[in-house]
Amino acid sequence: MDVKDLFESIKKFEGKEVTLEGWVRNNRNQSNFGFVDFNDGTYFKSLQLVYDKELKDFDNISKIRVGSAIRVKGKIVKSEGSGQSHEMKVSSVELLGDSPEDYPIQPKRHTREFLREVAYLRPRTNLFNAVFRVRSVAAQAIHEYFQSHNYVYFHSPIITAADCEGSDQMFKLTTFDLNNVPKDEKGNADFKKDLFGKKVYITGSGQLHGETYALAYKKIYTFGPTLRTEKSNTKTHANEFWMIEPEVAFCDLNGIMNIEEEMLKFVIKYVMDKCPLEMEFFDKFVEKGIIEKLNKVLNSKFVRITHHDAITLLKEANVKWEFEPEYGEDIAKEHEKYITEHFNGPVFITDWPKDIKAYYMKLNPDNETVAAVDLEVPGSGELMGGSQREDDYDKLINRMKELNIDYSEMDWYTNLRRFGGCYHSGFGLGFERLIMYLTGIENIRDVIPYPRTPNNCDY
Amino acid sequence: MDVKDLFESIKKFEGKEVTLEGWVRNNRNQSNFGFVDFNDGTYFKSLQLVYDKELKDFDNISKIRVGSAIRVKGKIVKSEGSGQSHEMKVSSVELLGDSPEDYPIQPKRHTREFLREVAYLRPRTNLFNAVFRVRSVAAQAIHEYFQSHNYVYFHSPIITAADCEGSDQMFKLTTFDLNNVPKDEKGNADFKKDLFGKKVYITGSGQLHGETYALAYKKIYTFGPTLRTEKSNTKTHANEFWMIEPEVAFCDLNGIMNIEEEMLKFVIKYVMDKCPLEMEFFDKFVEKGIIEKLNKVLNSKFVRITHHDAITLLKEANVKWEFEPEYGEDIAKEHEKYITEHFNGPVFITDWPKDIKAYYMKLNPDNETVAAVDLEVPGSGELMGGSQREDDYDKLINRMKELNIDYSEMDWYTNLRRFGGCYHSGFGLGFERLIMYLTGIENIRDVIPYPRTPNNCDY
Numbered sequence: 014m015d016v017k018d019l020f021e022s023i024k025k026f027e028g029k030e031v032t033l034e035g036w037v038r039n040n041r042n043q044s045n046f047g048f049v050d051f052n053d054g055t056y057f058k059s060l061q062l063v064y065d066k067e068l069k070d071f072d073n074i075s076k077i078r079v080g081s082a083i084r085v086k087g088k089i090v091k092s093e094g095s096g097q098s099h100e101m102k103v104s105s106v107e108l109l110g111d112s113p114e115d116y117p118i119q120p121k122r123h124t125r126e127f128l129r130e131v132a133y134l135r136p137r138t139n140l141f142n143a144v145f146r147v148r149s150v151a152a153q154a155i156h157e158y159f160q161s162h163n164y165v166y167f168h169s170p171i172i173t174a175a176d177c178e179g180s181d182q183m184f185k186l187t188t189f190d191l192n193n194v195p196k197d198e199k200g201n202a203d204f205k206k207d208l209f210g211k212k213v214y215i216t217g218s219g220q221l222h223g224e225t226y227a228l229a230y231k232k233i234y235t236f237g238p239t240l241r242t243e244k245s246n247t248k249t250h251a252n253e254f255w256m257i258e259p260e261v262a263f264c265d266l267n268g269i270m271n272i273e274e275e276m277l278k279f280v281i282k283y284v285m286d287k288c289p290l291e292m293e294f295f296d297k298f299v300e301k302g303i304i305e306k307l308n309k310v311l312n313s314k315f316v317r318i319t320h321h322d323a324i325t326l327l328k329e330a331n332v333k334w335e336f337e338p339e340y341g342e343d344i345a346k347e348h349e350k351y352i353t354e355h356f357n358g359p360v361f362i363t364d365w366p367k368d369i370k371a372y373y374m375k376l377n378p379d380n381e382t383v384a385a386v387d388l389e390v391p392g393s394g395e396l397m398g399g400s401q402r403e404d405d406y407d408k409l410i411n412r413m414k415e416l417n418i419d420y421s422e423m424d425w426y427t428n429l430r431r432f433g434g435c436y437h438s439g440f441g442l443g444f445e446r447l448i449m450y451l452t453g454i455e456n457i458r459d460v461i462p463y464p465r466t467p468n469n470c471d472y
Numbered sequence: 473m474d475v476k477d478l479f480e481s482i483k484k485f486e487g488k489e490v491t492l493e494g495w496v497r498n499n500r501n502q503s504n505f506g507f508v509d510f511n512d513g514t515y516f517k518s519l520q521l522v523y524d525k526e527l528k529d530f531d532n533i534s535k536i537r538v539g540s541a542i543r544v545k546g547k548i549v550k551s552e553g554s555g556q557s558h559e560m561k562v563s564s565v566e567l568l569g570d571s572p573e574d575y576p577i578q579p580k581r582h583t584r585e586f587l588r589e590v591a592y593l594r595p596r597t598n599l600f601n602a603v604f605r606v607r608s609v610a611a612q613a614i615h616e617y618f619q620s621h622n623y624v625y626f627h628s629p630i631i632t633a634a635d636c637e638g639s640d641q642m643f644k645l646t647t648f649d650l651n652n653v654p655k656d657e658k659g660n661a662d663f664k665k666d667l668f669g670k671k672v673y674i675t676g677s678g679q680l681h682g683e684t685y686a687l688a689y690k691k692i693y694t695f696g697p698t699l700r701t702e703k704s705n706t707k708t709h710a711n712e713f714w715m716i717e718p719e720v721a722f723c724d725l726n727g728i729m730n731i732e733e734e735m736l737k738f739v740i741k742y743v744m745d746k747c748p749l750e751m752e753f754f755d756k757f758v759e760k761g762i763i764e765k766l767n768k769v770l771n772s773k774f775v776r777i778t779h780h781d782a783i784t785l786l787k788e789a790n791v792k793w794e795f796e797p798e799y800g801e802d803i804a805k806e807h808e809k810y811i812t813e814h815f816n817g818p819v820f821i822t823d824w825p826k827d828i829k830a831y832y833m834k835l836n837p838d839n840e841t842v843a844a845v846d847l848e849v850p851g852s853g854e855l856m857g858g859s860q861r862e863d864d865y866d867k868l869i870n871r872m873k874e875l876n877i878d879y880s881e882m883d884w885y886t887n888l889r890r891f892g893g894c895y896h897s898g899f900g901l902g903f904e905r906l907i908m909y910l911t912g913i914e915n916i917r918d919v920i921p922y923p924r925t926p927n928n929c930d931y
Contacts, residue, residue, distance in 0.1 A: 015622045015690065034722040035690070036892050054689035054721075055622045082721075082894035109722075110863070110893035117891075133681075133884040134891065136688035145685070149625040156615050163474045163514045166608040170922040171697050172712050174929045184645050186674070188701050191644060191653055191661040202650040208701055208711065209929040215645070222592075222922060222931065226604070229595035230513035231474065231494070238630050238696055242647045242667055252667065253631050262513075262541075263493040263568075404569070425592040425931050432576075432593065433495050434569035435541035463629040463681060470633045470668040472681065472884050 017055040026089040039120040042075040057290040061100040080112030143291035154283035159234045167226045167233040169219025183214040227260035234259040253465040260439035266384040266401045269438035300453025317361040341366045353391040372412045374400040393450040399440025406430035476514035485548040498579040501534040516749040520559040539571030602750035613742035618693045626685045626692040628678025642673040686719035693718040712924040719898035725843040725860045728897035759912025776820045800825045812850040831871045833859040852909040858899025865889035
């Protein structure tokens with residue numbers, strides 16, 4: 014039985030003897046009795062085990078060290094102490110796996126930096142147990158939202174031969190021995206000898222492939238790992254992260270904003286419903302007020318403002334900027350922060366200058382802006398980025414030419430505009446950003462089990 | 473509105489006017505009236521649109537080509553024809569996106585080989601629309617099974633510096649220009665200059681990392697893309713595929729078999745419940761009797777047989793083998809086939825010779841076999857492979873030494889046996905094999921949206 018099942022029907026088990034297997038989080042004892050904080054990882058709260066001198070194994074039990082795996086039998090009874098409604102009166106304990114005196118995770122406060130060094134043990138702490146359960150539950154929330162709205166979960170390939178994103182930003186993938194790359198007559202790498210017979214990369218996005226399936230299923234979403242080569246050592250960048258990329262046919266920019274808003278609220282509500290103990294813990298120890306913040310989001314209508322109007326707002330603000338806001342230019346972190354604080358909630362910024370956005374975004378009638386939207390949230394900045402896609406074949410090709418994008422092998426993408434093309438939109442959601450937003454954790458390294466960042470690929 | 477929502481409450485819409493957007497699968501007409509097979513991809517069945525000469529646009533509508541995207545308004549009425557209970561009496565049609573005369577997907581039978589060549593259009597056919605919807609629904613079934621049983625969805629890293637699987641089998645990942653790899657003084661690739669400052673690979677399995685989280689959460693599962701460099705051009709191998717890897721603490725080999733069996737039945741039932749039209753289609757056109765086959769699995773108890781007894785069974789069979797079955801050796805495709813046909817259902821083969829299995833599998837008391845299990849299913853062969861893991865620190869290290877596995881940087885894995893270690897087990901399920909089993913499709917290239925196989929990485 015899982016401790017979760019026990020706690021969720023605790024009344025049913027009152028007076029009953031149960032057997033549980035799990036780990037010792039703490040073991041305190043006096044001469045006549047002792048307490049074990051027992052946790053099997055399925056539930057945030059530990060179960061208190063009470064054992065006393067009557068047990069013939071008392072001495073052995075009292076020596077069981079923190080971190081050990083045990084099998085315990087006992088009766089579930091109402092607790093006389095404070096801090097828990099029920100506890101287990103132990104009848105026997107079996108040591109399944111010992112733990113040494115120098116076990117790194119002791120019942121005290123460890124810094125997050127230290128816990129990153131023992132990343133393989135950190136999910137055994139309260140904080141990370143909560144973070145990675147929320148991560149799992151939020152992932153399920155995303156699947157349930159899309160599946161219940163008729164979306165098809167599309168598995169986009171991650172190996173690709175198309176370098177349409179600019180191969181500098183993409184990892185190269187090879188079976189070659191890099192100490193000894195086979196060469197052709199010209200002295201270049203002879204990719205004919207590689208597994209796929211050509212040069213291949215890891216895609217940084219599933220969007221283009223996603224569009225091909227959206228134009229068959231109307232609504233699709235991707236959800237998988239994404240690798241990017243950015244050499245950014247910031248709190249919000251990692252080289253491996255998970256991303257969700259929905260794509261919807263017969264949907265314009267307003268439609269996609271509606272979906273983003275509805276989905277985010279669904280996920281927030283789902284996580285708060287399923288992880289009340291974890292959310293309480295974050296509220297107390299990670300980001301005070303996070304529950305109130307999220308509840309407010311549930312009950313608000315997200316603001317929608319054009320990039321142009323956002324710049325005007327920033328220019329009129331009585332603030333000394335590090336980067337002066339300018340029409341036609343990107344928005345800095347400090348601007349995002351000001352805007353979300355100004356509106357005191359999530360804000361959609363729409364209709365961005367075309368020159369700072371991607372080629373596949375739909376050109377607006379002004380010929381200057383594109384139908385793109387970023388969702389900015391208080392505390393985390395940009396959470397989602399989306400756009401209506403350029404569905405005019407000629408305009409798309411022109412834009413690719415202007416930006417020197419090699420479209421010679423991309424007819425499968427451009428043809429979508431010739432074969433029953435239609436207005437369609439999509440967005441990308443960085444899953445780690447979402448988890449940071451939901452937990453209050455400030456560093457992306459603390460919401461990915463094994464983070465990969467520049468010069469850091471341990472475990 | 474989605475066509476799925478319409479069909480699922482069709483009675484409610486009787487006599488109502490609705491607006492739909494989707495694609496023309498076929499358009500047949502005579503001088504006074506015409507029929508469009510209309511499909512928006514959210515539902516397997518097409519909606520029949522009926523339009524007649526009364527419409528001022530009759531001539532334009534009758535010329536709309538197959539593949540075009542349209543917006544249609546009309547009233548839902550009971551159908552007088554056979555083949556459908558309801559249809560739409562059209563009041564107006566708007567062409568949103570034209571399709572040319574030479575559009576590749578015409579209302580006729582296309583070969584699967586041809587459709588692989590236009591992989592970006594094949595989900596617009598009945599067959600592939602069904603396959604990839606089932607793929608999506610089966611993925612959700614897997615998530616629902618594990619989430620509802622207290623598992624944590626664990627996102628295993630795919631970039632790794634540990635070459636514990638043998639680096640020959642793993643893709644190398646780099647940001648280097650392969651035409652010009654930076655060299656150190658010794659003339660070797662200078663990985664200090666690469667993004668992670670060291671040589672990195674793509675893992676072929678999330679199991680080892682999964683174990684670290686199972687020993688914190690008790691129950692975890694992974695579900696993500698997996699890349700392997702196998703140069704196999706068979707119907708069941710691809711270099712990129714999706715895999716599910718559950719890992720469960722306090723679980724032995726029998727326990728993991730119970731989970732495999734329960735999970736598989738859950739997924740089968742879920743898909744049959746959610747995709748009845750698709751399953752009917754497969755039963756009719758892909759694998760006759762597949763519904764009966766799957767129903768039988770639901771109602772059976774899977775056979776469990778040791779590898780030793782399976783070899784005895786094969787030796788005693790009155791069959792001329794291509795590969796003679798031998799104790800201590802692997803089981804060939806023809807043997808798998810015989811065994812599943814003999815028992816007429818899924819079969820667990822347990823306790824394999826240690827020399828043909830991985831180092832991390834638990835050594836049995838006989839010192840010859842390991843607590844490993846393969847699940848063989850009729851038609852598809854090996855569907856899942858699992859084992860109880862070696863939880864004895866010394867035995868694990870010995871086995872790694874015997875097999876010359878470099879464990880110098882794997883203390884995060886081996887230490888799991890020192891820090892509250894416990895008996896634990898897990899398995900791997902190749903998601904594409906499952907989809908082949910559920911749909912009757914025989915080639916893995918037809919159950920992955922964009923297959924990657926040796927010398928094949930298009931799109």
